[in-house]
Amino acid sequence: MQPAQRAADKAEEFPWWLAAFAVMAVAIAVVIAFSDIYGQVFLVVSKGIGITIGVALIAFLLATLLGLGIALAGLSDSKALRQASRFYVEVIRGIPILVLLFYVAFVGAPALVALYNLIAAPLVEHGFLDTLLVRDLSLLWRAVIALTIGYSSFLAEIFRAGIQSIDKGQIEAAKALGLSRFQRFRLVVLPQALKVIFPPLSNDFVSMVKDSSLVSVLGVSDITQMAKVYASGSFRFFETYSILAYIYLLLTISLSLLLRRVERRMRATG
Template sequence: MSNHFIDVIPYLIEGIKLTLLITFVGVAIGFVLGAITGLGRLSKNKLIYGIATVYVEIIRGTPILVQILFIYFGLSDLMGINLDKITASIIAIALNAGAYIAEIVRGGVQSIDKGQREAGRSLGLTPSQTMRYIIWPQALKRMIPALGNQFIISLKDTSLFSVIAVGEVLYQGRQYASTTFTYFEPFFMIAVMYLIITIPAMLILRYIERRLDV
């Protein structure tokens, strides 16, 4: 067996650290943004609904690679905003995941029977209290499978950040390949590294789904 299968691992481990950092921070921010935007998409206020809808449609209608390049290069050229690569990557993941999470939130809330809102009113709760104590907990439970899938998608999307030289898994593997002029072993191990991350994530997600009986 070629030593390159083993020699590339330290490079990829360094990449995994950055991949996980960008994914966890970006998706966490994206969840907050998505929750706010998803509820905005349900608002009866036309301005709030309009802003939320424009954001979701722009992000969902453009490739994440274009979004990455726009955030890193475009903002610098247009507004003189110079972001470091890691910050730009986190913003890209947050904005992209946020748009998709917004639709997950919207669908989750809409899936709750309208009778639940009436029950909240009969208990003397305000609309916001009804959402917080009755609707949201039930909706969040139903969102878990889709949120887990979005996490995995965002994790894999970090591979695109190699275009701005972010040292995530793919970039580190490419650097090793270009240095050693070997390609099969590094790219094979890159795939293995992604599977090492994603398979446990999927198993944990399934376990949570079974526990919550989703």
């Protein structure tokens, strides 16, 4: 290949979009550093970054575990488990995340507390436990539960597709070697399925970070809620929501780049 052609190929492959974003990000950072207004907005809104990342991480971890369990139930030999898994996936996927947040927070949480008090009533009477009040279940955890339930249905389908992509001949060979069902899944199916499901899983994690902004409707102090409170008090809507969008872009694009790097390494070691 000629040097000119190689240079042209490298120029074509160069992530110009990323360079443009980097220039924009640096320009906004300079504005934040030298502008009292934007600097103050950034300081206020950024206080919610820990809540945003924490909610996304915890909810995604729980959704991954729940989704894997639902996927395995959907692939089991039991017809009842398969039908229950399909029912869960189809129903939950049909409910918007925002509606699910409201339902879990204001319907599911009181019902859960009432069920706990009913079961724990004998222990409460003897002083071993205290009666649980609805306010004892914080809105933060209600939001985490709602995101967990909502995303578990999508992750279940990702796990199911990844597991089913494994050649059945390998599973039969593992069975012939005397491996148990759990050993076949842990040693043969899961390592190969992870390479298939990692890209959609990483995409869903980035989506989880963005959808975590919905928890602000419950008053959870994430960056969106911090921005809403500041903007409503200062009436600086342009500055506040510009900074909010900037922070979300930094979070999501950084995560996307990191996860793509991990994905390339997984392919290289495969």
